[in-house]
Amino acid sequence: MIIAGGSFASACCPAQSSPATPTSESAKTTEAGKPAASPPSHQHDPGNERREQRHERAPGHAHQHRGAHTGGAHHQHDFSDVERYAKLFEGPERDAWQKPSEVVKLLELSPGQVVVDLGAGTGYFLPWMVREVGASGTILALDSEPNMVAYVQRRAQREAWNNVVPRRVAPESPGLDPNSVDRILIVNTWHHLPDRQSYGAALERALRLGGFVLVVDFDAQSPIGPPTAARIAPAVVVEELRVVGFEASTIQEQLPYQYVVQGRKGPGLDEGVR
Numbered sequence: 001m002i003i004a005g006g007s008f009a010s011a012c013c014p015a016q017s018s019p020a021t022p023t024s025e026s027a028k029t030t031e032a033g034k035p036a037a038s039p040p041s042h043q044h045d046p047g048n049e050r051r052e053q054r055h056e057r058a059p060g061h062a063h064q065h066r067g068a069h070t071g072g073a074h075h076q077h078d079f080s081d082v083e084r085y086a087k088l089f090e091g092p093e094r095d096a097w098q099k100p101s102e103v104v105k106l107l108e109l110s111p112g113q114v115v116v117d118l119g120a121g122t123g124y125f126l127p128w129m130v131r132e133v134g135a136s137g138t139i140l141a142l143d144s145e146p147n148m149v150a151y152v153q154r155r156a157q158r159e160a161w162n163n164v165v166p167r168r169v170a171p172e173s174p175g176l177d178p179n180s181v182d183r184i185l186i187v188n189t190w191h192h193l194p195d196r197q198s199y200g201a202a203l204e205r206a207l208r209l210g211g212f213v214l215v216v217d218f219d220a221q222s223p224i225g226p227p228t229a230a231r232i233a234p235a236v237v238v239e240e241l242r243v244v245g246f247e248a249s250t251i252q253e254q255l256p257y258q259y260v261v262q263g264r265k266g267p268g269l270d271e272g273v274r
Helices: 025-032 048-057 082-089 092-098 100-106 126-133 146-159 196-206 234-243
Strands: 068-070 073-075 114-118 138-143 164-168 181-187 207-218 246-250 258-265
Touching: 092 100, 100 126, 100 181, 100 207, 100 258, 114 126, 126 138, 126 146, 138 146, 146 164, 181 196, 196 207, 196 234, 196 258, 207 234, 234 246, 234 258
Parallel strands: 114 138, 114 181, 138 164, 181 207
Antiparallel strands: 068 073, 207 258, 246 258
């Protein structure tokens, strides 16, 4: 999947409209306080096709994903022209609302840690992560799209990021060894996972004791992001992580259009059999 870049290496999720007034903190609190419910299914929206045609041109809507929503289904983008997507996924427009330094700060990184960027895409978060883990640390830049993985490989060589390890993974599995990583960042991607319970369990096994995953995704009021029916409330993400053994909760952030859920790995009742 694509661990910390905020994408499953695809430009999906058409913009609902041009970015407007950022979501208020009170609105987020209300959303986070809702009781957990079943993840919403993708409902057909006749306007999705029109939004899909224009979403790549939406300023600041450069988040990366594995597939795009169209009429309730997913389809893969052609990433052979990866340079074009690099321009789409990165830049000051996205920085204004994605706030990469703020997101990476929430990871509480230290030198020497092993960090996963799930859905790394073009490596949007890597410059900030590289500095925090230092030469003794490792960043696993995971993505299911081979063109994105190759792009990050070239970028890492160009920037002399010797601690970045780009890796292609299957959409249904992160391919991580048990107890092998300290942090996992998942940006704008959680709602695309085909089997979140199975995937979440794999992430929990991969984390070392005390490590945590951060899920960053669009809130219900965001003017950009996937169709409303495809969004997942933070309370649902919290419950999904708790079910597989995480100590999960929403955490405070300064993002105008997104929420952040942290799932920390504790000892757990079954620690002895892991």
